[in-house]
Amino acid sequence: xxxxxxxxxxxxxxxxxxxxxxxxxxxxxxxxxxxxxxxxxxxxxxxxxxxxxxxxxxxxxxxxxxxxxxxxxxxxxxxxxxxxxxxxxxxxxxxxxxxxxxxxxxxxxxxxxxxxxxxxxxxxxxxxxxxxxxxxxxxxxxxxxxxxxxxxxxxxxxxxxxxxxxxxxxxxxxxxxxxxxxxxxxxxxxxxxxxxxxxxxxxxxxxxxxxxx
Amino acid sequence: xxxxxxxxxxxxxxxxxxxxxxxxxxxxxxxxxxxxxxxxxxxxxxxxxxxxxxxxxxxxxxxxxxxxxxxxxxxxxxxxxxxxxxxxxxxxxxxxxxxxxxxxxxxxxxxxxxxxxxxxxxxxxxxxxxxxxxxxxxxxxxxxxxxxxxxxxxxxxxxxxxxxxxxxxxxxxxxxxxxxxxxxxxxxxxxxxxxxxxxxxxxxxxxxxxxxxxxxxxxxxxxxxxxxxxxxxxxxxxxxxxxxxxxxxxxxxxxxxxxxxxxxxxxxxxxxxxxxxxxxxxxxxxxxxxxxxxxxxxxxxxxxxxxxxxxxxxxxxxxxxxxxxxxxxxxxxxxxxxxxxxxxxxxxxxxxxxxxxxxxxxxxxxxxxxxxxxxxxxxxxxxxxxxxxxxxxxxxxxxxxxxxxxxxxxxxxxxxxxxxxxxxxxxxxxxxxxxxxxxxxxxxxxxxxxx
Numbered sequence: 001x002x003x004x005x006x007x008x009x010x011x012x013x014x015x016x017x018x019x020x021x022x023x024x025x026x027x028x029x030x031x032x033x034x035x036x037x038x039x040x041x042x043x044x045x046x047x048x049x050x051x052x053x054x055x056x057x058x059x060x061x062x063x064x065x066x067x068x069x070x071x072x073x074x075x076x077x078x079x080x081x082x083x084x085x086x087x088x089x090x091x092x093x094x095x096x097x098x099x100x101x102x103x104x105x106x107x108x109x110x111x112x113x114x115x116x117x118x119x120x121x122x123x124x125x126x127x128x129x130x131x132x133x134x135x136x137x138x139x140x141x142x143x144x145x146x147x148x149x150x151x152x153x154x155x156x157x158x159x160x161x162x163x164x165x166x167x168x169x170x171x172x173x174x175x176x177x178x179x180x181x182x183x184x185x186x187x188x189x190x191x192x193x194x195x196x197x198x199x200x201x202x203x204x205x206x207x208x209x210x211x212x213x
Numbered sequence: 214x215x216x217x218x219x220x221x222x223x224x225x226x227x228x229x230x231x232x233x234x235x236x237x238x239x240x241x242x243x244x245x246x247x248x249x250x251x252x253x254x255x256x257x258x259x260x261x262x263x264x265x266x267x268x269x270x271x272x273x274x275x276x277x278x279x280x281x282x283x284x285x286x287x288x289x290x291x292x293x294x295x296x297x298x299x300x301x302x303x304x305x306x307x308x309x310x311x312x313x314x315x316x317x318x319x320x321x322x323x324x325x326x327x328x329x330x331x332x333x334x335x336x337x338x339x340x341x342x343x344x345x346x347x348x349x350x351x352x353x354x355x356x357x358x359x360x361x362x363x364x365x366x367x368x369x370x371x372x373x374x375x376x377x378x379x380x381x382x383x384x385x386x387x388x389x390x391x392x393x394x395x396x397x398x399x400x401x402x403x404x405x406x407x408x409x410x411x412x413x414x415x416x417x418x419x420x421x422x423x424x425x426x427x428x429x430x431x432x433x434x435x436x437x438x439x440x441x442x443x444x445x446x447x448x449x450x451x452x453x454x455x456x457x458x459x460x461x462x463x464x465x466x467x468x469x470x471x472x473x474x475x476x477x478x479x480x481x482x483x484x485x486x487x488x489x490x491x492x493x494x495x496x497x498x499x500x501x502x503x504x505x506x507x508x509x510x511x512x513x514x515x516x517x518x519x520x521x522x523x524x525x526x527x528x529x530x531x532x533x534x535x536x537x538x539x540x541x542x543x544x545x546x547x548x549x550x551x552x553x554x555x556x557x558x559x560x561x562x563x564x565x566x567x568x569x570x571x572x573x574x575x576x577x578x579x580x581x582x583x584x585x586x587x588x589x590x591x592x593x594x595x596x597x598x599x600x601x602x603x604x605x606x607x608x609x610x611x612x613x614x615x616x617x618x619x620x621x622x623x624x625x626x627x628x629x630x631x632x633x634x635x636x637x638x639x640x641x642x643x644x645x646x647x648x649x650x651x652x653x654x655x656x657x658x659x660x661x662x663x664x
Contacts, residue, residue, distance in 0.1 A: 007656065007657075009656065103656065104656040105653075106653075149651060149653075151653060170322060170323070171323060173322070174319050174320075174322040174323045175319075175655050175656065176319075176655055176656065176657045177656065195305075195307065195309075195337075195352055195356070199352035199353075199356075200304070200305055202352055203305050203350055203352060204294075204305060205379065206375075206378050206379070207293050207294065207305065209378040209379050209381070209382050210378050210427060211427070211485075211598070211600070211612070211614045212271070212293040212294070212521065213293055213294040213521055213601065
């Protein structure tokens, strides 16, 4: 793995309660661990019981909560750890501010119609706006601003979580954040794709005529 | 063939037209003279700025940086010719030696559809989601195209990868005809692909501008009665493609961004400078015989040798097969000694300086392939083209080539966007392309988005 691939980054799952953020986040963490990369999941229990304890339901409090999670992700990422956050994070402005602060930031929009999410939610495990979803939902009564330009969109009412995860992982591989499981090397090129001795001589002649060698 | 533009789409996309080796100052001057009216009108619709190339400022290195977003130590292409430090054998670096993925490979993995035409150092072609037709250094169409099923189509069209440079050197009139024919065929093929293919990103590269600058720049500047108007006509034909084909086509794709750029500048070539001659004269380079043809034939007591253009390597113990310079003792002092000497070099006839700057490896390169990099790079004064031949006796010589590359005079135009930087380089193009495509720039790119 190159130095670049060893750098930390933040994988931020956003979506309304019940959309399936934490399920995907946990699957992503396992997949990233399998590739030998350190990762930490910040989800419901961690957020509600530690970082955002005492915060209420006002817009200011929710934004403060999103920024606190972002700050922890920033600390982890800059020290080479992959930070995975699963949080409703309903305000675009706060998410975008986290992207600016962290830099290496991959936003996954977990999209699902509210009515489907509501059916998934269990009323007796209401966890609050700073959320989670691990054990239930917060009811999703507040506004939610969809990302304008997320890196990945997973539509959990239209695709399986395995398919969604596969697209997230493919994106992370394409962006160079995580190594592929089976690393392809340049040696994988077929022999006939390389120039023959005659062809290389021909190219050298052309380069000489152009004054390049 | 009929090239009828019929597809209309609101799909977001990006078209890049690259004009190899076209200088910012030249374009500005020709536009103000009214020679390039379509470009003049178009360039008022966005940012048009001067841009730095890479070191050394040559197409294979610059386009490798463009297509990977990395400095040469990140992609491993340092010149048109390179040496294996273990054996000193010379080889021609190609796409095979490029050690990282291109942006079109990475975008393909994300589901984007790309068409890439004629960009140097893309051979052997790597699989992408779309079509790739390699450019300069591809030995033949048979080894230049992905997917291979497109090869017969190109052959049927009479598509040529490049002009006949061997014949061009001795017959400039033939060269002009060949250039015109090759370019027109390329533009027609591009028009067909633009219209018939589904794409998110399209890169069309014109190599002919670099070729005509190499072969006819001096005659153009001197107002040669035949070649000077022909030189301008060639540029006008590119201008007409932009004004009469490209812009009308993009009218049908309103959400497609447009970038036009070059990879390095150009200027009149006055003389060639043979750095290995200087190294020989100063006792740094010793060859096995007077008939030695390249640095493959250096004696073990050599301390330094050079490859075109201005790349200087120390015969380092532990790296070169018979290296004698200790990396811990003497290496730095030798570099300083060479640098001081290079900066004093002058054209004896005119008194002009030959070298404008000398950079140490760690000052300009950073990345996993830095050990393949030269230890030092000499950037010449405009007009003095540095060569790597070992068999020349004079340091400075006349030549029949007419133009040479410059570092700081490439150009960038982005339609509908201001360019938010005063000084920037081709390394900043890759993240800018991603922003234009609506993607977040990859974290491992060396540059920064300019918009």
